[in-house]
Each structure stands twice: as C-alpha cells, then as structure tokens.
Amino acid sequence: MTTPFRIAIAGLGTVGSGVVKALAARGDDLSHRAGRALQITAMSARDKTRARGFEITGWRDDPLALADSDADVVVELIGGDEGIARSLVERALSNGKHVVTANKALLAKHGLALAKLAEDKGVSLKFEAAAAGGIPIVKVLREDLIAHGVDAVKGILNGTCNYILTEMEASGRSFADVLQEAQAKGYAEADPTLDVGGGDTAHKLCLLASLAFGTAPDLASVAVEGITHITADDIAFASEFGFRIKLLGVARRIGERIDQKVHPAMVRARGPLANVSGAANGVSVDAGEAGSFFFSGRGAGEAPTASAVIADIVEAAAEGDQPSPVFGRSAASLTRLEPADGKAQVTPWYLRFEVLDVPGVLAAIAGHLSEAGVSIESMIQRGRSPGEPVAIVMITHETAQAAVERALKAISASDKVRTRPCMIPMEA
Ligand code: NDP
Ligand code: HSE
Numbered sequence: 001m002t003t004p005f006r007i008a009i010a011g012l013g014t015v016g017s018g019v020v021k022a023l024a025a026r027g028d029d030l031s032h033r034a035g036r037a038l039q040i041t042a043m044s045a046r047d048k049t050r051a052r053g054f055e056i057t058g059w060r061d062d063p064l065a066l067a068d069s070d071a072d073v074v075v076e077l078i079g080g081d082e083g084i085a086r087s088l089v090e091r092a093l094s095n096g097k098h099v100v101t102a103n104k105a106l107l108a109k110h111g112l113a114l115a116k117l118a119e120d121k122g123v124s125l126k127f128e129a130a131a132a133g134g135i136p137i138v139k140v141l142r143e144d145l146i147a148h149g150v151d152a153v154k155g156i157l158n159g160t161c162n163y164i165l166t167e168m169e170a171s172g173r174s175f176a177d178v179l180q181e182a183q184a185k186g187y188a189e190a191d192p193t194l195d196v197g198g199g200d201t202a203h204k205l206c207l208l209a210s211l212a213f214g215t216a217p218d219l220a221s222v223a224v225e226g227i228t229h230i231t232a233d234d235i236a237f238a239s240e241f242g243f244r245i246k247l248l249g250v251a252r253r254i255g256e257r258i259d260q261k262v263h264p265a266m267v268r269a270r271g272p273l274a275n276v277s278g279a280a281n282g283v284s285v286d287a288g289e290a291g292s293f294f295f296s297g298r299g300a301g302e303a304p305t306a307s308a309v310i311a312d313i314v315e316a317a318a319e320g321d322q323p324s325p326v327f328g329r330s331a332a333s334l335t336r337l338e339p340a341d342g343k344a345q346v347t348p349w350y351l352r353f354e355v356l357d358v359p360g361v362l363a364a365i366a367g368h369l370s371e372a373g374v375s376i377e378s379m380i381q382r383g384r385s386p387g388e389p390v391a392i393v394m395i396t397h398e399t400a401q402a403a404v405e406r407a408l409k410a411i412s413a414s415d416k417v418r419t420r421p422c423m424i425p426m427e428a
Contacts, residue, residue, distance in 0.1 A: 005317035008042035008066035011077030014186035018306030034317035067091035073098040081105040102129035108203035111217040115326035124323035126312035131204040134304025141211035142328040148288030150212035155283035159300030160195035161247040187300040198226035205249035221339040223261040244274040257340035343401040372407035
C-alpha cells in the first residue's frame with residue numbers, strides 16, 4: 001500500500017481554513033485523484049487559541065517547524081514577500097519538501113530563485129491560487145496554451161478592486177465603505193493598499209507574464225497605477241459613455257520586448273471584461289494562431305482560492321518525484337526581456353479636470369492639449385457654479401500616453417486646477 005501524502009499547513013486564515021475544510025469534506029475523492037491518501041499532519045498560525053471551526057492537527061507554534069516535520073508538502077498560506085513566509089518556503093524546499101503557496105507577492109519578488117531551488121531539490125513549487133483565485137489560469141498558461149506562443153495576457157486580476165468598482169457603480173456607495181466590506185469578506189490583502197494601489201495585480205501579472213512568455217518574473221518593470229483616485233463621478237461618466245471602469249493588468253510581448261502595466265481602464269459595457277462583476281476575475285489570452293481565449297470566475301475568497309490550492313496539492317501528490325517545472329520550463333531557460341515603451345501605445349483617453357468655474361479656464365486647458373498634439377473628440381461640463389470647482393470631462397482622439405501626460409503636466413500647473421487631473425485609457 002502507498003504511504004499517505006502528508007500535508008503541513010502554515011496559515012489558517014481565509015485561505016488556510018478553506019483548504020482544511022475542503023480536505024475534510026472531500027478527502028476521499030481527492031485521495032483517489034492523488035493516488036494516495038491525503039493526510040494533514042501539521043498546522044501552524046499565529047494564535048493557537050483562536051476558534052477556527054475545525055479541529056487542529058499537529059499544532060506547531062513556529063511555522064518554520066513545518067519545514068522540519070515529516071510532511072511531504074508544506075502549504076504556505078501566511079503571505080508576505082519576506083519574513084516568515086519566505087523563510088518557510090526556502091527551508092521547506094531546501095529540506096526536499098514540495099511547496100504549494102498562494103503567495104503572489106513572494107513569487108513575484110523571488111520566483112526565479114525559488115524555482116531554481118525547487119528544481120535543484122527535485123521538488124514541486126506550485127502556485128495556482130496566486131493568480132486569479134479559482135480560475136485555473138496558471139495551469140492553462142503553463143501546460144495548455146503552449147503550441148503557438150502567447151502574444152498578450154490581459155485581465156481583471158484583483159477581486160477587491162473589482163468588488164469596489166462594481167459596488168460603487170451599482171449602489172453609489174463610497175470607496176472606503178465598500179473597501180471595508182471587501183475586507184470583511186476576506187478578499188483583501190493584509191495590507192489593502194496592495195489591492196487598491198495596484199500592487200497585487202502587478203504581482204499576479206508578472207507571474208502570468210512569466211508563464212506566458214518564458215521570462216523570469218520581473219516585478220520592477222511593471223508600471224503600476226491603482227484605483228484610489230477614481231471617483232463616483234468617473235464611474236457615472238463612464239456609464240454615460242457606454243463604458244465601465246476596471247483595474248486591468250496587461251502584459252504584451254512586442255518583438256524582443258515586454259510591456260507590463262497595471263491601470264484603471266474604461267472597457268466597453270457590452271464586452272466580456274465589463275461583465276466580470278464583484279470579486280470575480282477575468283483573463284483574456286491571445287494565443288497566436290490558436291486564437292483568443294477568455295476565462296472568468298471567482299478571483300478571491302475562501303472557497304475559490306482553496307479550490308486552486310487543493311488542485312496543486314493533489315497534483316504534487318500525483319507527480320511525486322517527477323515534478324513539473326515551476327514556470328513551465330527549466331528555471332535556467334527563463335529569459336529577461338527589456339521593457340517596451342508602454343507610453344507610446346495610442347488609445348482614446350478620458351480626462352477629468354476639477355477646475356474653478358471662471359472665464360478662460362477651458363481655453364487654457366484646450367490650449368495645452370493642442371500644444372501637446374492631443375485632439376479632443378467631445379467635452380462635458382456638468383452644471384455651472386461661478387467661482388466654484390466644477391468637473392470638466394473630455395474624450396480625446398487616439399493619442400499616445402506620453403503626449404497626454406505632457407499636456408496634463410502643463411495644465412496641473414494652473415492655480416485654477418484644483419486636483420490632479422484624472423486620465424483613463426478607453427477601449428478603442
Ligand atoms: P489571512 O490574513 O486570512 O490569514 C493569514 C494566516 O497566516 C492566519 O492564519 C495568521 O494566523 C497566519 N499568520 C500571519 N502571520 C503569521 C506569523 N508571523 N506566524 C504564523 N502565522 C502567521 O490571509 P489569507 O488567507 O487571505 O491569505 C493567505 C495568502 O493567500 C496570502 O499570501 C494571500 O495573498 C493569498 N491569497 C489570498 C486570497 C484571498 O482571497 N484571501 C486569494 C489568493 C491568494 P492567525 O489566524 O493566528 O492570525
Ligand atoms: N486580495 C486579492 C484580491 C486576493 O482581492 O484579488 C486574491 O488574490
């Protein structure tokens with residue numbers, strides 16, 4: 001009889017709890033799929049006394065002790081790109097244990113070194129849950145859409161931001177109010193500025209880019225902008241124009257260069273990305289001659305994330321001492337592509353200015369835009385409040401980002417302009 005596959009779990013919060021509960025509920029079927037009995041042998045978290053709604057097995061006060069236990073796989077669900085999570089993963093791999101993790105921050109920063117370590121030790125390092133929650137996009141890019149190469153990966157990769165933008169549009173509630181709700185539902189990171197500032201999307205994007213293009217994760221070259229400056233007005237204007245605002249991660253291969261960026265974008269209300277709602281994620285992949293593919297589903301929260309973690313545990317058990325390469329190819333073959341000039345890409349832009357309603361302001365804005373070669377397609381000024389701040393919204397013709405930024409820099413210098421102008425690219 002084969003020996004059980006012993007599982008040590010570090011971190012028993014939203015995701016860790018989901019993993020323990022799913023293993024308890026469906027352990028028999030999952031063991032059949034793995035070809036071995038799956039058995040949790042050790043657990044660790046910060047607070048031993050916390051009620052968690054399940055029985056604790058093999059408690060260790062120190063999560064690092066899991067790396068020295070008799071476990072076959074260490075499941076790291078603590079989080080963070082350094083500290084205990086990094087030490088645990090490194091120690092577990094060094095000790096010849098498979099590792100399953102949902103920690104995109106860690107892999108975005110140290111993915112190449114950890115992949116090398118896993119390879120040297122002949123063990124698995126799996127991270128399906130780290131990008132797009134329950135959507136099996138890591139497996140798709142690692143194993144499935146490989147025949148014709150991938151030209152671009154684009155998607156909504158952060159459930160918290162998508163939940164906030166969806167709820168702000170549907171209910172008109174404030175940003176802060178909806179963020180709190182997303183935290184209560186277990187979608188947000190321990191530090192939610194990673195979500196709303198775009199950092200979490202950047203972590204996921206550089207992992208997907210790595211799988212798609214055969215590059216080492218390159219977080220430093222991702223241009224990142226979050227959603228904290230998006231107002232209820234922007235969302236309402238977008239809806240009037242037939243668009244929705246989504247936080248997108250976009251990675252494109254352009255010849256021997258790579259463009260990776262995270263930013264809010266206006267997507268057409270009838271398109272697939274606009275209809276990814278709440279905490280769901282959506283990812284489109286342009287796979288050369290094979291065509292375009294779109295994947296959507298729950299991107300954050302207990303059950304969808306646990307689903308991806310469990311798939312990895314079962315795969316690691318089934319593969320045994322024949323692990324598949326971490327990023328789909330040997331770590332030594334992962335290349336580095338120079339960043340492309342992402343600001344050269346042309347698109348129409350939504351621009352919003354908060355200005356004092358006094359004579360000459362509009363002419364000055366139009367003048368700076370014209371000087372930078374930015375042509376305006378349409379304009380709205382809502383209401384009139386002489387001497388008070390009002391919003392002026394403009395849609396431009398297709399223009400490079402660099403030109404719009406040049407104009408906005410000049411416009412921002414005016415004392416009639418009250419806040420930093422908002423610029424959002426629009427789907428052409
Ligand atoms: P939680 O904050 O809910 O849980 C974190 C767990 O780690 C808790 O059990 C906590 O212990 C434990 N922990 C924290 N610090 C320490 C420490 N120093 N020593 C020991 N244990 C510690 O996080 P999530 O479950 O939401 O996230 C876990 C990982 O999964 C992160 O990498 C996250 O990015 C990733 N992820 C999360 C998703 C989600 O939807 N939540 C989706 C995809 C990935 P205690 O319970 O005692 O406080
Ligand atoms: N904080 C992340 C999100 C969790 O909101 O998408 C899933 O990775």
